Amino acid sequence: MDLSVAALEAVLATVVDPDRQKPLTTLGWIRDLAITGTHVTLTLAFPSGEPLQREFLDREVQRTLLAVKDVATVKLTWRELSTFKNIIVVMSGKGGVGKSTVATNLTLALHRAGHRVGLLDADIYGPSIPTMLGVMGRPVSLDGVQIEPLERFGVKLMSIGFLLEDPRSAVIWRGPMLAGALQQFLKDVHWGTLDYLVLDLPPGTGDVALTLSQQVKVTGAVIVTTPQQVATDDVFKSVAMCQKVNIPVLGVVENMSFFVDSAGVRHELFGSGGGAAVASFANAPLLGQVPMEQSIRECGDRGTPIVQAAPSSAAAQVFVAIAERLVEQITGVEPAAAPVIDRSGGTGKRRLPLVG
């Protein structure tokens, strides 16, 4: 028999996983099967956090392949596939509205509530997670297959910022590169099993949202806005984008909602109503209103977000409440399916509630 990948797949179909009582081929665990002369290489991809009889399967796969005439050697690589129970994207049409501040504090609040959490800095144009969480360093690979995420305050972290030689250097990404980088961050980082993976998206995220919705099941989006209408105009577009690519909007966070001065007087520096307007347009709850506070910025600049630095402060409690509402909101929301593109040409579409 001539060696062919199809022939080897056929023999591998006889190897049954004892836990699942299904052939490895049916489970989709066999990857990158290749033949060089009499040498066979393959990867066994298994889901993290589930039972695995690794030694048994290693032995069975080797034995089965070596029994094939003309197979002299087998090299088997194991690869753990991360399991994300929920993927949350934090987005906004605009930069500077506090996406990263919300993403980091939300992540830490979820962790402190007992969830297994990871944070992926997908803002490859302006990664700020390394600064906001005070982490520097280069991720390493322990198995030569996957990259180990960094860890801080019990949260797993990955950012393009960790991979740049000079954190101030600009990265020029084209659409496909961006999509590729994101896919690698999701696939090649050893996240393990997470209850929540939070993604801090770059501003103007139309294509990123689309890419993501095609690659993974996104549980939903948290939209960040400021109170004023100028900021919200762009934010409405990101809500519309989510709807187009079928990512549920889980809720809206209004950031820099108000400022309380030393005399205790509340000022609405950026106007009011933006968060409620976006929430109503998105048909989603307003998860919370975050005050404008010097300590929030300082904590971020110092690398310990306020939820971690001063968990009982009023500002931290706002993020904690936002995390709680988000979790409530997720219970009962189905993960996004493949996107449905609206080809109606605009009939029946809701008008953006822009105020002139």
Ligand SMILES: Nc1ncnc2c1ncn2[C@@H]1O[C@H](COP(=O)(O)OP(=O)(O)O)[C@@H](O)[C@H]1O
């Ligand atoms: N509620 C807030 N109070 C004070 N400063 C804030 C607040 N939210 C964000 N900032 C500051 O505003 C700047 C922009 O926030 P950032 O989270 O980086 O926005 P984005 O990720 O949307 O670009 C940062 O310096 C951050 O510390």
Ligand SMILES: [Mg+2]
């Ligand atoms: Mg940011």
